[in-house]
Amino acid sequence: MSADDFEGNEFESEACAYTDYTSGEAHEQYPKTGGGATGVERDVWDALYEVEDPEMPVSIVDLGLIYGVEVADDVARVEMTLTYTGCPARDMILNDVRCAALAAGVADAEVTLRYSPPWNVEMVTERGKEDLREFGLSV
């Protein structure tokens, strides 16, 4: 029996706990980098840009992890993803993102994790790829 014969996905989830070493496809709507954002939303994007991946000196915005920012009634709602579902830095990153959004001057911030669309390396911005190469990683 090969690994491909194994059917144990009772949750019918698309997410997987490892990175498939193939490139993946570029996504039309992603990455989102806050282009065109104004006012407080602009401030939130700018604050999020300052948050770096815990392993690498790259902005999480450049990594393509942020899927959306909305500010309404003085509350910032950030939708984001992680590079894989089992990411051990999950709580740390979520907390960093929430603190960054709060620092942009909103009364409260909610961070929601999404795994759709699944992240892949094509969601990294050109600047992000440069930063990764600078750090000594091949992208």
Next chain:
Amino acid sequence: MRFDPSTRGEGPETGVECPYCESTNTVRDHPKGPGLCRSMHYCEDCEQPFERFG
């Protein structure tokens, strides 16, 4: 459900661009790196080990 493809050695074994000298004269040392999204490679030109991301 699929198993970790790195155990089957998927992904490019040669030709990955070296982040230091940009050569593609490189070989993969090992499909597993320090994180789930990294594999270990070696550049034959500048003789440096490096990791591939993604």
